[in-house]
Amino acid sequence: MSLPAAREKFREFLALKGLRVTNQRLAIFETAYAQKEHFTAEQLLDHARKVDDSVSRATVYRTLPIMTQSALLREVDIGSGEKYYLPIRDSGTQVAQVVCVDCDRIFEISAPFMEWYGSTVSSKLGLTPVSQRLQVSAHCNAWRDTGSCPRRG
Amino acid sequence: MSLPAAREKFREFLALKGLRVTNQRLAIFETAYAQKEHFTAEQLLDHARKVDDSVSRATVYRTLPIMTQSALLREVDIGSGEKYYLPIRDSGTQVAQVVCVDCDRIFEISAPFMEWYGSTVSSKLGLTPVSQRLQVSAHCNAWRDTGSCPRRG
DNA sequence: CTGCCTGCAAACTCTTTGCACGAAT
DNA sequence: ATTCGTGCAAAGAGTTTGCAGGCAG
Numbered sequence: 526m527s528l529p530a531a532r533e534k535f536r537e538f539l540a541l542k543g544l545r546v547t548n549q550r551l552a553i554f555e556t557a558y559a560q561k562e563h564f565t566a567e568q569l570l571d572h573a574r575k576v577d578d579s580v581s582r583a584t585v586y587r588t589l590p591i592m593t594q595s596a597l598l599r600e601v602d603i604g605s606g607e608k609y610y611l612p613i614r615d616s617g618t619q620v621a622q623v624v625c626v627d628c629d630r631i632f633e634i635s636a637p638f639m640e641w642y643g644s645t646v647s648s649k650l651g652l653t654p655v656s657q658r659l660q661v662s663a664h665c666n667a668w669r670d671t672g673s674c675p676r677r678g
Numbered sequence: 679m680s681l682p683a684a685r686e687k688f689r690e691f692l693a694l695k696g697l698r699v700t701n702q703r704l705a706i707f708e709t710a711y712a713q714k715e716h717f718t719a720e721q722l723l724d725h726a727r728k729v730d731d732s733v734s735r736a737t738v739y740r741t742l743p744i745m746t747q748s749a750l751l752r753e754v755d756i757g758s759g760e761k762y763y764l765p766i767r768d769s770g771t772q773v774a775q776v777v778c779v780d781c782d783r784i785f786e787i788s789a790p791f792m793e794w795y796g797s798t799v800s801s802k803l804g805l806t807p808v809s810q811r812l813q814v815s816a817h818c819n820a821w822r823d824t825g826s827c828p829r830r831g
Numbered sequence: 832c833t834g835c836c837t838g839c840a841a842a843c844t845c846t847t848t849g850c851a852c853g854a855a856t
Numbered sequence: 857a858t859t860c861g862t863g864c865a866a867a868g869a870g871t872t873t874g875c876a877g878g879c880a881g
Contacts, residue, residue: 545835545880566871581838586871602757606846607870623799626808634799643814646776646787652816655779659812661796663805698855698860719845734863739846759871760845 526614531558531597538595552577553588557598563609563631603660605629621659628665679767684711684750691748705730706741710751716762716784756813758782774812781818 526534535554539546556573557564564572566585573580589610592598596616601609603624609631621636636659643657679687688707692699709726710717717725719738726733742763745751749769754762756777762784774789789812796810 543835547836547880549837579838583839583872584837587836602755604755604757608757621795621799623803623805625805632803632805634803636795636799639812642774642789642812643816646774646789646814647816650776650785650787650816651819652776652778652785653819655815655817657812657814659792659795659810661799661810662808663796663800663803664808666804666806696860700855700861702862732863736847736864737862740861 526616528558531612531614535592535595535597538591538597542591544591548577549573549580549584550588550591552580553585554592554597557589557592557610558612560610560612563601563611565607565609567607569610601631603629603631619657621661623661623663625665626662679769681711684765688745688748688750691744691750695744697744701730702726702733702737703741703744705733706738707745707750710745710763711765713763713765716754716764718760718762720760722763754784756782756784772810774814776814776816778818779815 532554536546538544539550544550553569553573556576557569560569560572566582566589569589570580570582570585573585589598589600593600593610596613598610599613599620601611601622603609603622611631611633618635619637619639620633621639623632623634624630625632639657639659643654647654685707689699691697692703697703706722706726709729710722713722713725719735719742722742723733723735723738726738742751742753746753746763749766751763752766752773754764754775756762756775764784764786771788772790772792773786774792776785776787777783778785792810792812796807800807
């Protein structure tokens with residue numbers, strides 16, 4: 526999704542929920558949507574403050590769920606203690622995460638069969654599927670070959 | 679795996695790593711392996727203290743990684759803040775988790791294709807797969823029908 | 832104007848760690 | 857006798873929340 530389209534979607538979501546359009550929310554949106562890789566709440570705070578230095582940690586943490594619920598951000602939990610986020614630019618695509626166990630870098634890859642699998646499995650158990658996530662942990666090949674990782678030495 | 683076999687495996691692992699067989703570790707092992715559903719560190723502490731009231735929270739947290747590394751427990755992180763554990767009774771099986779979003783109950787279900795998928799995807803990215811996990815979020819059908827969940831009302 | 836939003840800092844949850852004592856080998 | 861393991865309590869990391877003042881609608 527283009528930046529203007531995403532911005533519009535954000536404003537529509539806020540309006541729909543009766544939430545106010547504040548400078549802080551806009552700064553956080555702009556910053557988050559500009560990211561090209563996965564980022565944490567803390568990283569987002571740092572970047573957002575360059576746009577609007579009045580942005581606080583609390584507001585970042587309060588805005589992230591709004592952006593997640595409006596399908597502008599995907600929340601990724603790789604079990605490392607903190608959550609990662611990534612702008613959703615291609616709507617409706619099922620993706621899996623591949624995490625490098627050496628440097629924690631996260632790759633995303635299309636995995637359309639996941640949805641089918643979620644339905645199959647859930648119905649076997651008498652459940653109605655909501656979502657599914659697949660995460661693969663792997664070593665960089667650089668690690669396999671040299672015993673080190675490009676990002677971690 | 680039977681309880682005696684698992685107990686033996688635990689002692690062998692401790693010996694292999696040069697770790698001591700303490701009453702606390704045994705109490706934690708026995709308690710953990712007796713569980714039929716997923717449990718948290720805190721729940722394990724409660725139960726273990728009934729067997730040996732000298733068991734502390736710290737020792738539970740120090741013993742869980744030992745049991746995970748020795749393939750006696752599977753660690754499951756459903757992104758709810760705390761980790762869950764379950765005895766591994768059938769070795770070598772790839773399983774996916776299905777989590778009820780209403781009551782947080784965790785079901786496990788065989789998903790043998792996951793391993794194949796991990797390999798396929800990793801090699802596309804030039805990575806060597808280590809492990810993979812698939813988690814499906816779903817509503818109880820009871821929730822769908824009545825708007826409530828057996829475990830949560 | 833009204834009431835939602837904000838920043839601040841304290842609180843919270845889960846987990847890890849430093850220390851001196853105690854137990855396994 | 858050595859050392860490793862333990863309980864305790866404090867520290868840590870990430871996230872959430874109560875409050876008084878501020879700004880959107």
